[in-house]
Amino acid sequence: MSEDMIFGVEFPRSKADFDFAMHTMQEFYSNYERGLFTDPHRLFFNAIIYISHGHGRHFIDHQVCHIKPGTLLFVSKYQAHRFDYNPDIRGYIIPFCDNILFYGEEDPYKSRIRSAFEDINFIHEDEDSCGFFFEQLWTEYKNLHCKLTEEVIRNALRTLVLKTLVRRHQSSLDSNHQTNYSADYCKFHKLIKTHFVYTRTLEKYAGMMGLTTKKLNQIARENTGKSGKELIDSYAMLESKRLLAYSQEPISSIALKLGFSEPTNLTKFFKKHSGLTPKEFRNLCLYHGNK
Structure with missing residues (x-):
């Protein structure tokens, strides 16, 4: 990610062996230069933002999220985002590495939590239903030197994520008659995120996983209802949209960055999947961003 066209932010580590930090919105606004959070940036960790007051x-x-009291924002690793500065906003920001949520590799909720972070970016709750969790996390975070505090934070954060994000995600899966994502699907999805620039052929991914293309397609359809190729192209489209929306680079440079040999190939690919040219999509993002 060192050559990323979107500015990257590393985890703001407060303690060498604990992958969790927390700020009030007021503290966050006062401690960082405004451009660092109002300019588009990509996270190399996860973050939860809770809005208790303000709009x-x-x-x-x-995507544009219209925030209000009770809004929860979930930003997963590698997603790009930016703040629309408003000093009247109150709430909390929690950056963390998701490994603190899990109890080892065999944790039965590991894939559910990661999938939920991938699929849902914001929900609106009753403002009183989540405030308690954030107030407790804040109290514990200010006392990190105390014994057992890290474990209390770990459990409180996990409970918060399960109660809000994972429960909402599960409800969405149930309504679509889908099951929880399988380990093979999660592995495939992870490979797509790290290799889509180099290859968008299903055969290559099947080879990486030691599977036939038929079996990989079956895994993809059982978990998402889409073919393996559709999932690969879908992620390529997502990253294309991120770079078009959040970077100032020429479309020709973005095309090369994404593995297209010619800018026209990106244009054909993008229009096939969205009905818009890259330039039209970028202009639309600029329009909505300035409104």
Whole structure:
């Protein structure tokens, strides 16, 4: 990610062996230069933002979220986002690495939590239903030197994620008659995120996983209802939209960055999947971002 066209932010580590931090919105606004959070940036960790007071907008990938009291924003690793500065906003920001949520590799909720972070970026809850969790996390975070505090934070954060994000995600899966994502699907999805620039052929991914293309297609359809190729192209489209919406680079440079040999190939690919040219999509993002 060192050559990423979107500015990257590393985890703001407060303690060498604990992958969790927490800020009030007021503290966050006063401690960082405004451009660092109002300009588009990509996270190399996860983050949860809770709004307790105020209204405004927040941008995650190419989506606009209209925030209000009770809004929960979930930003997963590698997603791009930016703040729409409003000093009247109150709440909390929690950056963390998701490994602190899990109890080892065999944790039965590991794939559910990661999948939920991938699929849902914001939900609106009753403002009183989540405030308690954040207030407790804040109290514990200010006392990190105390014994057992890290474990209390770990359990409180896990409970918060399960109660809000994972429960909402599960409800969405149930309504679509889908099951929880399998380990093979999660592995495939992870490979797509790290290799889509180099290859978008299903055969290559099947080879990486030691499977036939038929079996990989079956895994993809059982978990998402889409073919393996559709999933690969879908992620390539998502990253294309991120770079078009959040970077100032020429479309020709973005095309090369994404593995297209010619800018016209990106244009054909993008229009096939969205009905818009890259330039039209970028102009649309600029329009909505300035409104």
